[in-house]
Amino acid sequence: MHIILFGPPGVGKGTQAENLSKEFVVPQVSTGDMLRKAIKDGSELGLKAKKYMDKGELVPDDLVLKMVQIRIQEDDCKNGFILDGFPRTIPQAEELTSIVLANNIPKFKCIEISVPDDIILERLKMRGRKDDQLNTIKKRLVVYQKQTYPVKEYYKKVKRFYKIDGNKSIEEVYNNLKEVINI
Numbered sequence: 001m002h003i004i005l006f007g008p009p010g011v012g013k014g015t016q017a018e019n020l021s022k023e024f025v026v027p028q029v030s031t032g033d034m035l036r037k038a039i040k041d042g043s044e045l046g047l048k049a050k051k052y053m054d055k056g057e058l059v060p061d062d063l064v065l066k067m068v069q070i071r072i073q074e075d076d077c078k079n080g081f082i083l084d085g086f087p088r089t090i091p092q093a094e095e096l097t098s099i100v101l102a103n104n105i106p107k108f109k110c111i112e113i114s115v116p117d118d119i120i121l122e123r124l125k126m127r128g129r130k131d132d133q134l135n136t137i138k139k140r141l142v143v144y145q146k147q148t149y150p151v152k153e154y155y156k157k158v159k160r161f162y163k164i165d166g167n168k169s170i171e172e173v174y175n176n177l178k179e180v181i182n183i
């Protein structure tokens with residue numbers, strides 16, 4: 001199973017990815033989690049990433065791509081991966097396409113979990129993470145519209161795009177996700 005879980009922050013990608021990862025025994029590759037860990041570890045990548053993340057901006061493509069390339073070559077990604085929070089820009093999507101093609105990955109899917117903006121805003125306010133302050137939240141949603149939304153069009157063009165309604169219970173969203181995964 002090789003999928004991208006797509007959608008703005010707060011849409012439930014992390015929760016769903018975690019559950020899918022357990023059932024299908026493929027790793028959840030969350031670039032946000034990896035970057036937060038890099039910051040916690042005080043690595044060079046973490047230091048560079050922090051100033052962008054604190055502002056709600058995207059971390060530059062070259063840093064994120066290097067990190068993802070290394071991660072998905074690891075052994076546990078052999079039978080698949082669930083990408084959560086990646087790709088977020090067209091160059092990231094293009095690089096991922098080269099990896100998918102080079103590795104003959106079949107049935108690759110980008111699945112959007114879709115939730116109305118006002119509900120996302122409420123969810124993010126309740127989550128209360130450091131990068132979930134109101135100003136940063138708004139900035140992240142703007143960044144999403146500007147830089148990440150085109151990624152959706154990219155996957156529509158190549159007919160890899162699927163969409164499910166995320167404004168339902170965690171269980172219902174999960175079941176709908178599995179239906180799409182089995183197509």
Ligand code: AMP
Nearest residue numbers: 009031032053057058059064085086088
């Ligand atoms: P997330 O937990 O996925 O919402 O990510 C938190 C923050 O990490 C984002 O607001 C970005 O600053 C950074 N980030 C995570 N994934 C990416 C990515 N694929 N490209 C660039 N920046 C990213």
